[in-house]
Amino acid sequence: MTRDSPAERTKWIVHSERVLDENRHIRVSMANIELPNGVVFDQYVFRVPRCVMTAVLDDLGENILLIWRHRFIVDQWDWEVPGGYAEPGEDPALAAAREAEEETGWRPKNLEFLFSYQPMIGSADAPQDLYLARGADLVGEPHVDEAEAVRWMPLDEASQRIQRGEIIGAATVMAVLHALAGRATAPPRNP
Structure with missing residues (x-):
């Protein structure tokens, strides 16, 4: 059995991402994600400036x-x-x-x-x-x-x-x- 290299592995799929709140210090969104095994879920995502x-x-x-x-x-x-x-x-x-x-x-x-x-x-x-x-x-x-x-x-x-x-x-x-x-x-x- 061989293992796929990291580059060959299937990535998570982001079906959608909607912004819930945003200001100059943070952006909060909800992403709909699908794992390589087909499991789908929603994930909060926080984006903050450097x-x-x-x-x-x-x-x-x-x-x-x-x-x-x-x-x-x-x-x-x-x-x-x-x-x-x-x-x-x-x-x-x-x-x-x-x-x-x-x-x-x-x-x-x-x-x-x-x-x-x-x-x-x-x-x-x-x-x-x-x-x-x-x-x-x-x-x-x-x-x-x-x-x-x-x-x-x-x-x-x-x-x-x-x-x-x-x-x-x-x-x-x-x-x-x-x-x-x-x-x-x-x-x-x-x-």
Whole structure:
């Protein structure tokens, strides 16, 4: 018995998709789907504009800049990396730097793209880009409605908070784990 390669497998068929609600932050639709085995069902589909987040590390790479905010959907306070929507036509890297500055008052330096991911690929098209900045300059105060608090948190503490379920946002979890992995593989510093 041979297995079909992924390219040879039959794809799901989208018979129809109707918009239920739409604004500049989300498009919600209902799609009528048929599986390769003939099963037909309706599926909610969420489409969200590109979001950009920045893991801002201090100059030594030991602390990460986080914001404290309440997320009403899960009814939980959470430490998060700064981020938000890239405006239509806006360069994602510039959007990431802009969002970090608006939400923290710190302007990130040496911004580099890490990767893109889809956090809910089974239900949503919600592209997320994660950037890394090494160092930042304090240039002002965060916008009043962006964060309850801004803090440089040691990476080890952030890791412990992830393990305790106190940091739950996907971008922040990935940012902390990426920074810890980079620290683990970095050559030792000269004293």
